[in-house]
Amino acid sequence: MKREMPFVSNEPDNLHCVQASYMMIAKYFDPVFAIPMEEWSKLTGFEEGKASWASAGLGWFKDHGYKVKHLSQFNYPRFVTEGGKYLIDLCGEEVGNWQIEYSNMPLEIERARQLLSQGIIVQREPLQQDIRQFIDDGYLVRSLVNGRRLNGQSGYFGHALVIFDYDDAGIYMHDPGLPPRANRHVSWDDFEAAWADPNTESKEMDAIKLAA
Numbered sequence: 074m075k076r077e078m079p080f081v082s083n084e085p086d087n088l089h090c091v092q093a094s095y096m097m098i099a100k101y102f103d104p105v106f107a108i109p110m111e112e113w114s115k116l117t118g119f120e121e122g123k124a125s126w127a128s129a130g131l132g133w134f135k136d137h138g139y140k141v142k143h144l145s146q147f148n149y150p151r152f153v154t155e156g157g158k159y160l161i162d163l164c165g166e167e168v169g170n171w172q173i174e175y176s177n178m179p180l181e182i183e184r185a186r187q188l189l190s191q192g193i194i195v196q197r198e199p200l201q202q203d204i205r206q207f208i209d210d211g212y213l214v215r216s217l218v219n220g221r222r223l224n225g226q227s228g229y230f231g232h233a234l235v236i237f238d239y240d241d242a243g244i245y246m247h248d249p250g251l252p253p254r255a256n257r258h259v260s261w262d263d264f265e266a267a268w269a270d271p272n273t274e275s276k277e278m279d280a281i282k283l284a285a
Contacts, residue, residue, distance in 0.1 A: 082253035090233040091125040093249035102283040128184035144199035145277035199278040207280040215279040219270035
């Protein structure tokens with residue numbers, strides 16, 4: 074493996090994988106990074122009883138001198154215009170209404186508008202080649218997967234992790250858990266199955282690095 078990556082575990086509530094992933098990225102590029110998890114959670118959009126979107130974390134990195142790209146099939150312009158209606162159209166009534174209930178919709182719409190204005194959003198399907206290229210260019214990659222499928226289990230649980238290297242066989246990642254697993258190697262096929270799981274509303278990835 075080419076990189077020595079700091080590792081941050083998910084919190085015991087198993088709801089902070091996004092925050093842990095973003096903290097690992099921040100600690101890698103800034104070894105003196107010292108924001109405690111409670112404060113970091115607020116900065117990156119965690120609200121008690123709500124789902125964590127990527128938007129707040131992406132905005133933080135952009136505002137603090139990082140190069141940031143978010144590749145996703147999610148139609149952010151439609152979301153900004155239509156809000157919950159777009160989520161229902163995308164995910165169906167059950168999942169869409171869950172997203173509405175467990176999201177701070179006005180705030181997430183405003184954050185999406187800001188990301189669009191900053192040029193962070195790339196609306197297309199992310200591919201394995203994107204991971205390879207971004208890693209080669211010095212970025213770290215945060216990805217959303219079906220954590221249960223990644224672990225050979227049935228059902229769905231949205232899960233964030235950090236990819237920091239790859240080889241011909243697969244990817245090297247820090248999986249914040251639970252259970253936490255540092256320096257985990259997963260085959261390309263197993264990763265793709267969890268990444269493109271049909272229960273995931275939108276295949277996505279973030280590419281983040283500190284600007285020179």
